[in-house]
Amino acid sequence: MNTSKKMAAGMAGFASVLWLGLTAAIAANQRRLVFNPTIVPEVASPRSAGHRTRPIVLRAKDGTRLCGWLMTPRTPGPRPAVLYFGGRSEEVSWVVRDAGNLFPNMTVLAMNYRGYGNSHGDPAETLMIDDGCTHYDWLASLGQVDARRIAIVGRSLGSGVAVQVAKERTAHSVVLITPYDSILAIAKRKFRAMPIEYMLRHRFESIKHAPSLMVPTYVLRAERDDIVPHSHTDQLCEKLANLILDEIVPGSDHLTIPYLEATQTRIAAFLAMRFSAPLLPPQLIETVA
Template identity: 60%
Template sequence: MKPIKYRKMTGMGGAVALAWLTFTTIVAIGQRQLIFKPMRAKEVERPRSAGHRTRPVVLRSTDGTRLSGWLLTPRTPGPHPAVVYFGGRSEEVSWVARDAWRMFPNMTVLAINYRGYGDSEGIPGERQMVEDAHMLFDWLAKHRHITAGQIAVVGRSLGSGVAVQIAVSRPVAAVVLITPYDSLLALAKRRFPSVPGFVLQHRFDSVKHAPLLSAPTFIIRAATDDVVPASHTDLLVATLTTPPQDETILGSDHGNIPYLEATQQRIADFLTVKFGEVAARLTTSTL
């Protein structure tokens, strides 16, 4: 017969293992709710841009899911450079239409809510979001008011993982990443260190794709960020083959950073310069 002490230790070990297995199962099953926080209510009820014609649009994904958002075209005659915007975990993107006059001056803007966000149908997931992002980029590239070869992608927080994947598979002119991370898996492991990585389906592994990123890139950090620690942004930056423009916005945090005038002005300045450089190269190549 085994000693009582041994039996107690074995029983305790089994209880710990069972608790770990239960916790891991809960995380695996509920990870969609942990990662995504779809916002249905519009942040701005009647979004309008002072510098753009604002048009609600509904586009169909490759599997037929209806995606809703806004197409903003400058009031001045075109064609114009363009931007596709990808929002954060709990972000409904109507505010982009409101603030586009400052953030994206003289640029066409496509801001579409993820599946399950705003008026978009469906359920969010990494694979679906990236597939939809490819569709959005390709749709905008065919738009008659777009300057050929001049489409940038802008991604905030969760959306930075989408923007990076599009930037390495499509000919983007520039990339803006607001509070980006190395990978969602790394952030999840930081929060739940005992959970094995294989249970996470939506990894948004930006460090895997970043070495292939060749477009000019602007990294925008929050002065205070309790969601994406600076070390996780550092790890992403370290994998980029071309040093990015990298700035911290004073007085910002993870939640307020995209709404600040300083952030919007820096994005406008960066994209204006990069679009100008692309235009100059295209002009030179045709001479």
């Protein structure tokens, strides 16, 4: 074999080893790629100006300690409620601070995922869905909550949790902030040369569940989003069974969108409109949707 052929063979061998190494690294560290737990609270002493606020500790089915906050309106009586799911790097204490603008006159439960904030354990898709259903059931059991009017709100990674929990429970309505078709599709776009479909366990394939989501759904997109490109949101919206609104928030990007007054006003208005609508008998919901 001449020198040039030896060099070509050597380069091919090196490339193969490098490719295998990268593949192994992605497979071994996929939890870090999908989740980025934030431990430090975003807000040191969170309180809602429009609600009574109290820290909450709930136990998952496996006994894991999960922490968050319950916010209840100051006026008595059963109220509509909201269950909130955060993003990949999001610690949810900021929701407490902004709840008066986001969710006025609504009971709100915002819990940190496993490994986020003061919650124990490690995040995983199946556990997050299970925990979300447990949180929904706990919220629905509260005396001050109208269990027929519970909305689910999810941001970014949390939109995938929201879609699946809303499918498993009788949610009243759903708000999805910068949602995607699936984490698998985004990962395949980012790691084009890798067999990512054989490695990724936490797929959050919202697009598979979207046709079964019959409740009114509101999608908000960032004007500039280099984390969830609009094409991935387009794919999801095409499959959502009952998409009511699909809007872009001017001046927003993937990280700033939930904090903007324009976003919070839109979400508050949508939920107030949906909660004020007459309730349909269960057998008519699917027909109308």
